Amino acid sequence: MINHFICPKCRSHLNVGDDLIFAAKSQDGRKGLILLHSELGNYTVRHNPHYDIPAGMKFEFHCPVCHHPLATDINKNLSRVLMVDPGNKEYEVLFSKIAGEKSTYCLIGENVNMFGDDAGNYVDFVNLSYTK
Ligand SMILES: [Zn+2]
Numbered sequence: 001m002i003n004h005f006i007c008p009k010c011r012s013h014l015n016v017g018d019d020l021i022f023a024a025k026s027q028d029g030r031k032g033l034i035l036l037h038s039e040l041g042n043y044t045v046r047h048n049p050h051y052d053i054p055a056g057m058k059f060e061f062h063c064p065v066c067h068h069p070l071a072t073d074i075n076k077n078l079s080r081v082l083m084v085d086p087g088n089k090e091y092e093v094l095f096s097k098i099a100g101e102k103s104t105y106c107l108i109g110e111n112v113n114m115f116g117d118d119a120g121n122y123v124d125f126v127n128l129s130y131t132k
Helices: 119-130
Strands: 004-006 019-026 031-037 059-062 078-084 090-096 104-108 111-115
Touching: 090 119, 104 119, 111 119
Parallel strands: none
Antiparallel strands: 004 078, 019 031, 019 059, 078 090, 090 104, 104 111
């Protein structure tokens, strides 16, 4: 039972093994690869030791295949990917662009599942956008 994650633009798979792979650009202009754990609510982050990820710094995430920005209109601090479950159901997954901030939202229809200690930080935006 594995969920797959895809780019909303080119629909390439972003997960390899237990990780999602992103091309990232830090607030201070440094580019690199960031691997996030594919289990929602698991905030294990892997990166090369030469690519520094200071807590509190914002990173823009891009699809590593087509380089489309994985952003959402809901909030400029959230990234957006699609998740496909083993039953082929598609979800939107939003997660914080801020290093160390644990805010993840999994959306399908009007249902929002939240993960992470900081999930409250964006819940108003998410609710407003998805429960109309
Ligand atoms: Zn893509």
